[in-house]
Amino acid sequence: MSSLLTILSFSQNPSCLVVKNVKKSLFSNREAKHGEAFVLNIGLKSKIKMTSIPKTIDEAFMDYRTTYIARSPDLSNMSYDDELHLITAEDGLFCLSNPPVELEEYARIEDFWNTSSQKYLWVVAKTDVRLALEKGENRKTLDRGFLSHTNLTGGDEAHSGGEAWFLDCRKVVINGGSSRYKPRNETELDEIVTALSESGYMAAHLGWDEGSGRASRIKRGELRWK
């Protein structure tokens, strides 16, 4: 039976395998579509949840972008003109692609949210998902000394933004820590994590803090990985 399945990756949960080239008959004569999830009864006692080939980033975020429309940044807290300066790939800006994402360093410590060295800013822009390390040597030329979310967009409209930590090349944790492109509610964060998951990442967000009426920027409790 295993010869029918080409295992792409194991998640933390061993019953969840990412596979391709699945024998057509196992899906009741249906072709697996990109990103479609199946629970496959392979004739053994256990069931195997399978995910087909990940969606592209563009495909994965399509539904999200439709539901949560792009907005102009909230510039009421902007202090310096160069916060609208669009950085480039030379400055470390990159567009998210399907995993693996190759980075020099990954966030490894328990309280990753309390560190800044491996913290990325993310923005779901109108056509791509952009990331860049918030701090570093070349950020010191900026007036405030570190990136603003509008440096990832040049001040253009975007859907939402926040902070991100890659724990390895496929595992990413995000929050909604952005004053410019503030996520509107917890469901919006859920949908972004779903899109990341459908594009092949194991993703989680840090939840919502009812007390401050904003996305949580720190971890409390177990993360709900997708």
Place this chain on the structure above:
Amino acid sequence: MEMNLSPKELDQLFGPGESNDIKSRAQKSEQIFVRSQDHLAFDSAPATGLRLTAWQALNLYGLDKLREVLNYGSAILPICHNEPSSTLRERRESLGLSLIEVAKAVKVDEKAVRSAEDPNIRSPFSVLQRIAQSLALDEFMLSISHGAGGDEALAVRLRKLGSGKASFSPRLVRELNEAAWVIQQQAQLSLSRGVKSMTERFEPSPNYGNPDYPAYLHGYYLAKRTRDILSLEQDPISSMRGLLENQLHIPVIQMELPNSIAGATLSSNGHRGIVVNVRGNNENVLVRRSTLAHELGHLLWDPDQHLKNLVVDDSDSIERWDEEPNSSGSDYVEARANAFAVEFLAPRSVVLDVFTSEQEVRNGLRAVMERFGISFSAARFQIFNASDRKIDFASLQVDDIKPSVTWLAAEDYTLDFFKPRNTPISRRGRFAYEIVSAVKEHRIHESVAASWLQSSIDEYRDAIEIIQDLYHD
């Protein structure tokens, strides 16, 4: 305080204004912040946390955190993943209280207290706030500081007393924690508007007498010194509560304690205050005045090594002038405080004149009680002592030992007329007035005021006038 905000940042944080002075901009600001267990943010309608004025947010969390709010929409408050849970658990344990006992004090279920002590759970800040208060912690310091401003020496003292004395129940430990919290907050509110307790003018005295100079004689001396320092001459003290709260700026916390307890003197983080039971013998305001004077003797004159953060006085130790102290050190401390109390309320040098101004002994005794606002037993012993014990003690009797309406009104004023009605009596003292003043000056937000007075914001607003009428500067 770092002074490098651009005019634009000042506007963003505090609203439009002219001055570049951060402090004055924050003081005048109408900007409201909100804090939860984990974050500080600008106020928004959906936020369920505690509202803070800009002045509070700046003072409590500093400029860096306010800047973080500008940059990310919220600022992270906890110094590590284990805060505030570890502070709450350690404090509860160091006080020797169970989860259930804290839950009872806070009127939540045990699960809510357990959750607050779990670093993996984010609790509503209103629950954390009430738990912190019940443990005499500074709720604003939760998450940002391990220990949250609790006085560890006081906690140790309370636990020791709690495990040593049968009368010292977990309920009493909880009540004294509440008192410690009120004392600390009241002192800080007074200080934030530049009002200091006058106790700094008194140098504690380690003299508890010797065989040739009994402790009570030194108590008399200290009473005279106190009157001299306060320029009271020989006049009666028209209101002990008024004197303590309005003139000396000493927090006085009224509580309903077990009848066996008269009062206590308590120090929390260096702020000293007085706890007075309004039940038991102290239901008679004349006895209560003696208790207040007795505790004042401890508060002003006992050095820290005798006060040890807390002295709790049993009802039967107040107004006991007929016994010489035994060899126990603490009895000398109490004998001195008792002598201080009666001499402070009714100086012997004038007591005899008042007594002899009446023909009848009964009338003379009653005149002393009425003039100085002291109880029958206090008046009796003070007349006896003032006469160098020449008057027949047994003959000193009176028909009526009840206080007059004048003394009732002078000492009981906030218990009957206070609003909001749900405010516990421990918070009906000058603390309430300090709260109203702080709201008026933007030092605290009215939602903090309402939560401290355990009322809704509407009830708080309704009560402002009454509270202001009860006190003055």
